[in-house]
Amino acid sequence: MGGALTPGPVLPRGFFGRAAQEVAPDLLGCVLSHDAADGAVAVLITEVEAYAGTADPASHAFGGRTARTAVMFGEPGHAYVYFTYGMHFCVNLGCQPAGTASAVLLRSGRVTEGAPLAAARRAARAASSGDTALRETGARPVARAAISERDLARGPARLCRALGIGRSLNGADACDPGSPLRISGPARAVPAADVQRGPRVGISRAAEVPWRFWIAGDPTVSPYRPHAPRRAAAKAVSAPARDGGTMQP
DNA sequence: CCGAAGATTGCCT
DNA sequence: GGCAATCTTCGGG
Numbered sequence: 001m002g003g004a005l006t007p008g009p010v011l012p013r014g015f016f017g018r019a020a021q022e023v024a025p026d027l028l029g030c031v032l033s034h035d036a037a038d039g040a041v042a043v044l045i046t047e048v049e050a051y052a053g054t055a056d057p058a059s060h061a062f063g064g065r066t067a068r069t070a071v072m073f074g075e076p077g078h079a080y081v082y083f084t085y086g087m088h089f090c091v092n093l094g095c096q097p098a099g100t101a102s103a104v105l106l107r108s109g110r111v112t113e114g115a116p117l118a119a120a121r122r123a124a125r126a127a128s129s130g131d132t133a134l135r136e137t138g139a140r141p142v143a144r145a146a147i148s149e150r151d152l153a154r155g156p157a158r159l160c161r162a163l164g165i166g167r168s169l170n171g172a173d174a175c176d177p178g179s180p181l182r183i184s185g186p187a188r189a190v191p192a193a194d195v196q197r198g199p200r201v202g203i204s205r206a207a208e209v210p211w212r213f214w215i216a217g218d219p220t221v222s223p224y225r226p227h228a229p230r231r232a233a234a235k236a237v238s239a240p241a242r243d244g245g246t247m248q249p
Numbered sequence: 250c251c252g253a254a255g256a257t258t259g260c261c262t
Numbered sequence: 263g264g265c266a267a268t269c270t271t272c273g274g275g
Contacts, residue, residue: 049256058256060271068271086268088257105256157257202256230254230265 007031007042007112008185013175016076020050020095020102025195025213027093027104029186031112034163036180039117041163043109043153044187047214047221049200051092053101057205061101072101077175077183081165088157091165093174093183107201107212109153110220111162118152118162155222190215202227 011030016023025048033042051059053072060082061069071080072094080092080103092103111118123146153159160166165181174183194216199207204227214221 051256060256063272066272082256083270084255085257086255086270088268090256092256107256155257200256204255225257227256228264 024050029190031184041114046218047108049105050211058203079172081170089160090156
């Protein structure tokens with residue numbers, strides 16, 4: 001109970017100087033903190049995924065360094081923040097020495113500090129998007145149930161939203177005690193028997209590699225979803241019909 | 250320059 | 263359980 005959730009000191013950079021699949025399970029139970037202008041939020045990490053850089057077909061760094069993935073090739077312990085699906089941010093922590101790209105994606109967590117602020121950030125997002133249909137139909141907004149504490153940072157994009165992590169934190173040094181974004185050691189070590197592993201979520205390549213790690217039984221762990229390719233937008237009235245008619249269900 | 254996919258989420262039926 | 267929202271990134275022409 002009392003005091004048990006106080007995080008340890010900021011992790012040393014050497015912690016990240018290993019392969020991502022070794023670092024990943026050790027990040028469970030650690031605490032990511034962000035001090036922003038509107039307040040501080042901290043999250044205890046409950047679910048992560050390892051990405052092995054140029055050697056991993058599922059990694060953004062597969063095939064080499066680009067402007068987007070440059071942080072992963074730099075000094076370990078820095079945040080690789082990327083934007084996806086036109087609306088979501090996700091945060092990784094870089095591993096391996098400079099020159100070698102790899103990272104651990106922080107997928108889910110439990111808010112341990114600043115829950116009201118985290119809830120406000122999540123609610124603001126819900127209210128500001130998806131209201132096109134409301135305007136077009138003239139319908140009034142439906143009263144939205146409060147976001148449960150469990151869902152505040154459940155899933156990589158929601159974790160970023162709760163923490164207020166955006167593009168400006170790309171490259172932030174999470175091992176610097178003076179940084180606004182910091183990663184601290186666990187308040188309590190997670191017993192090895194409580195660490196489970198399985199396939200990574202939502203990737204199309206190397207989906208069989210079991211580099212997702214989570215705390216067994218934790219309610220904030222996001223559900224597993226296999227990769228679902230997005231259907232090509234059918235904009236014209238006439239269909240392309242260039243597939244010869246064969247389709248597999 | 251243009252096209253296509255994407256380490257997701259939330260609302261729809 | 264299906265699918266729309268929304269835009270950056272990167273590779274190919």
